[in-house]
Amino acid sequence: MPTASVDTIAAAATPPGRGGVAIIRISGPESVAIAKAITKQSSIDPRKAHYVSFYDHAGEIIDRGLMLFFRSPHSFTGEDIIELHAHGNPFLLDALLKEILWLGARLAIAGEFSKRAFLNNKIDLAQAEAIADLIEASSMQAARSAVRSLQGEFSAHIHQLVDAVIHLRTYMEAAIDFSEEEIDFLQEAALQQLLKEVLVQFSVIETSAKQGSLLREGMTIVIAGKPNVGKSSLLNALSGKDSAIVASIAGTTRDVLREQIHIDGMPLQIIDTAGLQETHNEIEQEGIRRAWLEIEKADRVLFVVDDPILLQLPLQTLWPEFSRNVSSKPAVTLICNKIDLLSEQARIETRGEYTAIYLSAKYRQGIEPLKSHLKEAMGFEASAEHVFLARRRHLDALMRAKEFLLKAQSNLIERQSIELAAEELRYAQQTLSEITGEFTTDDLLGRIFSQFCVGK
Ligand SMILES: Nc1nc2c(ncn2[C@@H]2O[C@H](COP(=O)(O)OP(=O)(O)OP(=O)(O)O)[C@@H](O)[C@H]2O)c(=O)[nH]1
Ligand SMILES: [Mg+2]
Structure with missing residues (x-):
């Protein structure tokens, strides 16, 4: 087990930008000395809020705010920790941090406070990760x-x-x-x-x-299919937003579009892609190239068609490029869109090893069953306790x-x-x-x- 280093580190604990309060955290053996120098206090009581002025080394006041002291080992890192609560202005914060570094601390690197907490046995590794995940x-x-x-x-x-x-x-x-x-x-x-x-x-x-x-990780779902079958409409239906442009012109979508949705708290990244077809249009070709890259990285692909006859075909015939181009072999769900035009009912069917879902993206029919299917396919149970x-x-x-x-x-x-x-x-x-x-x-x-x- 590596031992904790003994230098003193400092960093802003609050996100950059303006706000009511911003907090700088200092951890290590020099914390108290640095705090005394900045606040011109001769002593600092642990676990008490001190209302003080923060000075630079020329003696000018940078800001007024609160100072807290957590004495080792009763602190997050197990070391002496000083917290300075200043006003949330990036220039003030910068000036304060500069002063702290001038007094001998060094800027903390990513995760360094948590790492020290772990090395000093305040938390174990799974707990440290849980902080980041929280x-x-x-x-x-x-x-x-x-x-x-x-x-x-x-x-x-x-x-x-x-x-x-x-x-x-x-x-x-x-x-x-x-x-x-x-x-x-x-x-x-x-x-x-x-x-x-x-x-x-x-x-x-x-x-x-x-x-x-x-x-935590959710899954990535790519919507793919021929032009005009309603991929962008499906993205909009799933996200409940008008994110993608929908038009009756084949080849509308060229860029890769991403939307984050949640199903019972599970994050899903839904990706809309350019319609897959032979084309001489350079922009569309690039869009299609990117679509294949996304399909390769997906956890699941929703392959959309707008003609139910096509779903009679085995996937190899229906979408031969998939078996040819994609080595990662993500799972596939077949989607038959535009059922409103066919007076078909929204439903889920099993086609060999695949699930086929009949829906209307435009009229938002069959979207909930699709979501349930995605949840099920991932083995996710929202009700699971003690997760x-x-x-x-x-x-x-x-x-x-x-x-x-x-x-x-x-x-x-x-x-x-x-x-x-x-x-x-x-x-x-x-x-x-x-x-x-x-x-x-x-x-x-x-x-x-x-x-x-x-x-x-
Ligand atoms: N009747 C009906 N029309 C739909 C449905 N879903 C999409 N459409 C229409 O089909 C056309 C194409 O929809 P898009 O969502 O742009 O199709 P796309 O697959 O993204 O097309 P590209 O981006 O060109 O590949 C639009 O005119 C939509 O309004 C549906 O469920 N029912
Ligand atoms: Mg589109």
Whole structure:
């Protein structure tokens, strides 16, 4: 575990711009000395609001405001922290920060306060990530589950899993030490049972984490199809806004258009693209090139047609370019638009491995079923309780840890080897510890904290 550095850092904790109040945070051993110099105070009481003037080193007043002191270790970072609450003006703030740097602090880099909090054991890694996720949350549901993670609910579940794995390991290692020859039958049955129970515990947590990850990451949906089938109309219907230009001229959309919507708190990025066709128009060609790039990156593609006959065809015939051009193979939902012209009913049908949805983008029929379908396709349950905001990183670690457990199980059952099983359990434990950060590398920490905002 790397040790915390001992220099003093400072940064604005509030977003740039004008506002009632702006806060500068200073953390490190020099915080108090710097604060005394700026405010000309001889002593500063911890946990009290001091109404003071902030001076520059020429003795001129920069601003008047509040100063708070949190003495180490009772602070967010675990170090001495000073907060200066000034008026929210970027020039004032700049002058104040300059003064603080002149007095010996250095500008904090992204996520550095949180990183220090983690290194000083004030929070674990999953909690540090939850702070960033709470700030970034794009819906109330996401914010709520981030708070749960921040309070340590997610970490507590991970610790429970780690404890269960440790318990199992202890049991196995005792069996290795005491059994002279092979494992006796009763012991083996007990071990298998324990292992099974841990695996069940795993799935429960995995389900919650998956929901949380959906709340955080959502998914990207690309609307694609031939010109004029109503792709832009569908974007507008889904977003409830007149974002895209709709016209009866084929080839209306050239740029890639993005709208963010939420379904029960899950963020979805909906992308409208240029109609796919052979064309000599240079601008349209570029639009189509960009459309294919978006399709390649999508989680799901809504392939729109406006003639139900086409849906009788297998996708390979209906849209041969898709299998040819797209290597990432996103999921596809077939959309039959303009049902109002066909006097068809809005409905959902299954066509082989695909779902086909009949709707009218223009008259907003069948849009709700489409949303439900998207939610379902993602395995999202809005009602799921105890969802904690999880990241892909967490899911990935959970999945890898589970793999080790499954290997342990097969070592135990098929190969009758407790030694090998115990070894796999050790890996499982290590992998789980990556989530809360007991087992990490500098590289991983760097990657995580650099994505935070400065001042957090
Ligand atoms: N009757 C009817 N017309 C629709 C419906 N959806 C779209 N249209 C019409 O179809 C035409 C094309 O709609 P757009 O949404 O611009 O189609 P697009 O697929 O984005 O077209 P490009 O951008 O050119 O590829 C417009 O005249 C729309 O009003 C629908 O559900 N019913
Ligand atoms: Mg369009």
